[in-house]
Amino acid sequence: MQIAQSKTREQFPLSYNKIMKKTIASTIAIMILLLIIWGFLAFMFVSIGQEVIAWLGIAAFVIFGFLFVVILSTYFYQRWYFAVYFYDLTPDFIQIKKGPITPREITLPYERIQDVYVDQDLLDRIFGLYDVHLSSATISSGVEAHIDGVEKQAAEGLRAILLETIKQRISKNKANPSTNNPIS
Amino acid sequence: MDGIITEKDYPIQGLWIFKPIIGSLLGLIILAPLFWFSRFGTSKNPKISIYILLIIIFSIFHFIVTILRRATFHYSIEGSFLILRQGILSKQQRHIPYGVIQNLFVVQDLFDRIFRLASLTIENASQGAGAFSTPQKQKVFGLRIGNQRRQQMEIVGFYRNKISIPGLTKTNAEILKGIILQKMKENPIEDNQSGL
Numbered sequence: 001m002q003i004a005q006s007k008t009r010e011q012f013p014l015s016y017n018k019i020m021k022k023t024i025a026s027t028i029a030i031m032i033l034l035l036i037i038w039g040f041l042a043f044m045f046v047s048i049g050q051e052v053i054a055w056l057g058i059a060a061f062v063i064f065g066f067l068f069v070v071i072l073s074t075y076f077y078q079r080w081y082f083a084v085y086f087y088d089l090t091p092d093f094i095q096i097k098k099g100p101i102t103p104r105e106i107t108l109p110y111e112r113i114q115d116v117y118v119d120q121d122l123l124d125r126i127f128g129l130y131d132v133h134l135s136s137a138t139i140s141s142g143v144e145a146h147i148d149g150v151e152k153q154a155a156e157g158l159r160a161i162l163l164e165t166i167k168q169r170i171s172k173n174k175a176n177p178s179t180n181n182p183i184s
Numbered sequence: 185m186d187g188i189i190t191e192k193d194y195p196i197q198g199l200w201i202f203k204p205i206i207g208s209l210l211g212l213i214i215l216a217p218l219f220w221f222s223r224f225g226t227s228k229n230p231k232i233s234i235y236i237l238l239i240i241i242f243s244i245f246h247f248i249v250t251i252l253r254r255a256t257f258h259y260s261i262e263g264s265f266l267i268l269r270q271g272i273l274s275k276q277q278r279h280i281p282y283g284v285i286q287n288l289f290v291v292q293d294l295f296d297r298i299f300r301l302a303s304l305t306i307e308n309a310s311q312g313a314g315a316f317s318t319p320q321k322q323k324v325f326g327l328r329i330g331n332q333r334r335q336q337m338e339i340v341g342f343y344r345n346k347i348s349i350p351g352l353t354k355t356n357a358e359i360l361k362g363i364i365l366q367k368m369k370e371n372p373i374e375d376n377q378s379g380l
Contacts, residue, residue, distance in 0.1 A: 092369060102297065107288040107361060109368060136286040137309035138345060145287070 004097075006088035012158045014085060017127040018149030022078040025123055027071050034063050087147050089161065094134065096145055106144045110169040112136040116162050118155050130155035134162065189261040191349075194360050196257070196340065200351025201250045203295050208243035212236065250340075257341045259349065261363060264371055266306070270341035278342055282371040284308045288364060290357050302357035303350035306364065310345050 003009075041059050077100070086097040094113075097105040115135045124130065129149050135142035147158060219232045252272045260267040266280040289305040296302055339348050352360065 093365060102293045103291070105290040107290075107365065108286075109365065111372065112286045136307075138286050138307045140307060141287045144289070 003083045004086040006086060008087055008089045008158075009085075012147075012150060012154035014082060014147075014149045015127075015129055015151045015154075016082070017129055017151075019075070019078045019082050021123050021127045021129060021149070022081070023071065023075045026074045026078075027067075030070050030074075031067065034067055038063050082149075089165065094145075094162070096147060104144065106141070108134060108136060108141060108145050110162075110166045113162070113166050115142075116159055116166075118159055128152070132158045132162075189360075189363060191257070191259050194352060194356040196254050196349065196351035197299075197301060197353060199299050200301060201247070201254055203351070204250050205243045205247050206295065208239050208246065211239050212243075215239070253340050254351070259347075261360075261367065266347070266364070266367075268342050268347060276342075280306075280308055280347070282364070282367045284310065285364065285368055288361050290361055292354070296354075300354055301351055302354045303348060304352060304357045304360055305349075306347040308345050308347075 038059060042056055045055050080100045081098070084098075084100045084103070086095070088095050093107050093109045095105065095107050097103055113134050114137055115133075117133050118130050119133065120130055128151060130152055131146050131148040132150065132155050133142060133146040135145065150158065215232060215236050219236055249272070253270070256270055256272050256275075258269045264281060266282065266285075268278045268280070270276050285306055286309050287307045289303075289307070291303045291305065292301070293303075340350055341348065349357075349360070
């Protein structure tokens with residue numbers, strides 16, 4: 001599967017642990033859901049008063065079979081997601097594009113970036129992954145504009161280069177104010 | 185970059201107007217066998233006919249509204265402002281300086297992927313227009329969940345701090361994005377908003 005390459009992704013690559021982390025996260029969520037369904041079915045059969053053992057066994061078999069298929073599908077989907085994940089620091093803006101089936105791309109000019117922060121959730125800590133978040137003055141950018149699943153060195157490198165680029169752009173704009181400013 | 189660019193140069197494709205009624209069509213497809221059995225089966229259920237009728241009426245209404253929304257939405261990329269006009273009964277107009285534009289999104293859902301369309305969304309930082317009211321996604325076991333359905337609801341025109349131009353061809357969406365980025369670069373606001 002061909003990986004979407006950019007200079008930035010070559011320099012600060014995603015970690016392959018991201019695939020396992022996302023697969024496990026999806027599996028946990030689905031397992032909880034299936035457990036609830038199985039519990040509900042067990043309660044239903046007991047309350048009806050039928051011979052439940054055989055039916056519960058069949059239900060468990062179907063649920064676990066379904067779980068296996070879901071885990072396998074999730075793993076291959078996450079591999080696909082990993083391959084098409086694209087991010088690039090161009091001279092004027094940062095571009096992040098994600099999603100193999102329904103791609104979403106966000107373009108954020110450096111001058112609009114208000115905040116650069118790095119975080120880890122529990123599974124990120126287990127797998128040694130970090131998420132680099134950018135935000136402009138809108139909340140949706142804080143949700144959408146992030147590069148998740150990089151290792152510590154890449155996260156720190158991305159943060160440093162982003163902060164440096166933003167500072168340079170701001171200094172450059174202050175030194176050369178535009179004559180086309182519609183506000184003044 | 186000279187000349188004014190409008191929706192005539194990069195139009196919303198006609199195919200897009202069928203997108204909002206796909207949900208209704210799926211509902212009809214699901215209900216059609218039930219309707220068949222209710223009409224010709226042993227037990228007649230008149231409620232199915234009512235549901236189907238309601239879906240058809242809603243679909244026709246939705247289809248007409250979508251056509252009108254597309255016809256009444258106009259955008260114009262001019263020298264200093266992005267000018268937008270919309271409204272079927274009540275008309276609205278906005279002038280947005282390029283300097284307040286924060287993010288640009290190019291999004292394709294499943295329908296868009298099949299028909300090679302894309303939506304271009306522009307966000308500005310207008311607090312009064314709802315820049316801070318977008319619901320956040322929450323992380324559970326590393327998965328982001330939240331009000332995804334609302335966030336993915338597609339509109340044509342401007343709403344709160346978002347301007348959405350759906351139904352563009354993918355190429356046109358990328359070109360328009362490039363044009364707006366160039367305009368943003370040429371028209372910065374002197375007092376930039378970054379605190380860094």
